Amino acid sequence: MASSASTFKFTYQDYRNAPEDKRYELLDGDLVVVPAPKEVHQRVLMSLSLLIFQSVKLSGAGHVYAAPFDVVLSDTD
Template sequence: MATELTIFNDREYTIEDYMKIDDGQRYELIGGELIMVPSPKPRHQRVSAKISFQFESFLRQNPLGEVYYAPIDVVLGDQVVQPDIIFISDNRLNIVGELNIQGAPDLVIEVLSPSTASYDKKKKGQIYLKYGVKEYWTVDIDAKIIDVYKVGEKQWQWLGSYDEEDTITTQLIPGLEIKLNEIF
């Protein structure tokens, strides 16, 4: 079982190549490179599940869209990524296909792991920006902080860092409040 990113860059990989892979591993396709992503650790999964639960509980009572969580393929141009958690507003659910999500979710959340943190924040963050994600959250489970960014003209606009004492809201889902003391 891989604990670090393994990058296959021996040739230019395509979405067609990606779709043929069936070896039980998790991959992403970025810039023609095939990236084998290690399985998340239990603590990562626990935090991710708690965040997802908050979204699902709220959306059950307020049907404003749908939340999905890894592993799920999100196709953005010729890239395929697997964010930890995504939200798609109800007026954009047409991007949900039979096999994958075909277009930018409204909100992407990445729970950072030591092996993928810089990759998630830099490379994937730029892809999310380029393809139209409206809001991007990075969750640092060690520091117990969530950084929130919203789309700007040419780069992400940092809205702030939130810790266990805070409650996060988003204009994308009016009324949703995530109390971070229930997450960390």
């Protein structure tokens, strides 16, 4: 038997209004707390960022942006 109860879904506006005490992602209407990256992640990130930035700058291929950078797929993602 299907449930008739509706499930609340957070929106992009709810995400933007969330407290800034934690990092959040909006996944299919759920506001999910994202843990801080581990040290190894940060080291790899810096190494790759340097290589990518230098390559893009030398080739004139475009721009490189650092996180955080919002990507909105829909009102609930």
